[in-house]
Amino acid sequence: MLLVFIYLTTRLINLDLLPIFNDEAIWIDWGYRAVNLKGFLFYSLLDAKPPLLMWLFGLMQKIISDPLIAGRMVSVIFGLITLLGIYKTSQELFSQKLAYIASILYIVNPLFLFFDSQALLESAISACGIWAFYFLYKLVETGNRKYAFSLGLTLGIGYFIKSNTLIFLSVCFALLAYHLLKLKKERALKGIENLLFIFGVFLLTIFP
Numbered sequence: 394m395l396l397v398f399i400y401l402t403t404r405l406i407n408l409d410l411l412p413i414f415n416d417e418a419i420w421i422d423w424g425y426r427a428v429n430l431k432g433f434l435f436y437s438l439l440d441a442k443p444p445l446l447m448w449l450f451g452l453m454q455k456i457i458s459d460p461l462i463a464g465r466m467v468s469v470i471f472g473l474i475t476l477l478g479i480y481k482t483s484q485e486l487f488s489q490k491l492a493y494i495a496s497i498l499y500i501v502n503p504l505f506l507f508f509d510s511q512a513l514l515e516s517a518i519s520a521c522g523i524w525a526f527y528f529l530y531k532l533v534e535t536g537n538r539k540y541a542f543s544l545g546l547t548l549g550i551g552y553f554i555k556s557n558t559l560i561f562l563s564v565c566f567a568l569l570a571y572h573l574l575k576l577k578k579e580r581a582l583k584g585i586e587n588l589l590f591i592f593g594v595f596l597l598t599i600f601p
Contacts, residue, residue: 396496400476403500404469404509413461417512421464424450445553446517464512471517472509476500478523485530514555521551525561533572536583538590545591549598562595 413421426433427444428451437444450464457463479499484492499505508515525547532540544565551558566588573584 396476396480396493396500397473399497400473400500401469403506404472408465408469408510409459409461411510414511414513417461417464420447420514421450421454421460421512423447424452424464425454425460427451428455441556443553443556445550446514446555450512461512465510468509468511468513468516471520472505474520475505475509475516475523478520478527482523482527482530485527517554518551518558521547521554521558522561525551525565529565529568532587533569536587538587541587541590542594545594546598548591549595552595552599565591 423437423442423444424447426436427447434448435444437447446467449467453463453467454460457466476496476499480492480496483495505516505519508519525544528540528544528547531537532544548558548562548565551561569584569588569591573581573588576584
């Protein structure tokens with residue numbers, strides 16, 4: 394809870410201090426159009442930008458009247474999701490102590506501090522990246538289908554935010570394929586099933 398409090402304090406104080414950037418203005422406007430104007434739900438695709446984050450920007454404007462604060466709040470939330478992912482991953486791979494250290498480093502890092510406070514795409518991409526890594530690790534460790542589902546869903550959400558996240562999909566598939574080569578036949582067959590399952594969930598997520 395203390396980490397969450399410190400994170401929110403650093404992100405929410407003076408959230409509107411920096412002037413609005415050009416990209417922020419575009420994303421916030423597209424979000425408003427997608428949510429409020431008929432026929433504009435996929436408006437961002439005209440500029441080859443997936444629409445999910447635009448929808449969230451638009452929906453947040455229905456909760457917070459100031460469009461700039463509303464858009465930046467979406468990034469603050471995704472930054473919090475990233476923080477939780479870093480904590481969980483560090484705890485799983487190393488120790489509780491290192492999880493705290495990694496989380497604090499994330500909170501005070503100027504680059505993340507900047508992007509978590511802007512109505513841009515990067516904060517959401519970071520959240521998808523860290524959780525994709527976590528679910529990939531858990532899938533390799535346990536072979537549990539629920540982690541395959543979570544990984545496919547996370548990768549799909551990432552692509553729905555920015556198409557560049559296909560790199561996450563490529564890396565995950567390459568690492569899983571390498572892992573399969575080291576398994577015995579029965580476990581390898583189950584791994585192939587999980588690989589196909591991940592891709593199926595990914596396709597269903599981006600189907601809209």
